[in-house]
Amino acid sequence: MSSIKTLAAPVECELEIKKSRFIGRVETISDLDEGMALVESLRKLHPEATHVCFSMLVAGQVRQSDDGEPSGTAAKPMLNVLQHKHLDGVLATVVRYFGGVKLGAGGLVRAYSQAISEPLGRAEYVEIKPRAEAVVSVDFEYDSLLRRLAREAGLEIDVHYLxxxxxxxxxxxxxxxxxxxxxxEQTRGTATLEQDSL
Structure with a gap:
């Protein structure tokens, strides 16, 4: 299975295809609400644009819009590019200024795919490592062992004495x-797992 990645920094490109201008951008987001706020700010930044299409992917959740383009010709191809690159926590947007020449369904799919693929070709990626949490209890004699093993593993630890x-x-x-x-193993099975999110 391929690792899940996100972007180190936003990437953008501009294409002209049959007189239409496509501005593609991919950036990181932490949730869908943040993504929607970015889409709205993009609409304000480009009030004359014919379409502002987007596709976002956060923790397996998807939100997308063809924004008036024929169904399936903009957001889905953009999402396909994100999924093919194994990305998560990202928003892909394409602002289109119509140039007067219709591209047809196939032409639109290629244009929107290219507007996202091109900037991603220049992007730097960061691997997303899944995090987890557990609450354990041990006898007092294992207090220093518990702390030492956590420190050696690079884990964050918050200890309470009950x-x-x-x-x-x-x-x-x-x-x-x-x-x-x-x-x-080192507590001879006496460590108790109270709860975990593994």
């Missing part, structure tokens, strides 16, 4: 899983 040592540990999902296995 009838046992209780710790909320978070970080990279793979590192956390390995840490849990090591902790269980």
């Amino acid at each position: 009838d046992r040592v209780s710790a909320r540990v978070s970080g990279d999902a793979v590192a956390l899983q390995n840490w849990l296995e090591m902790l269980t």
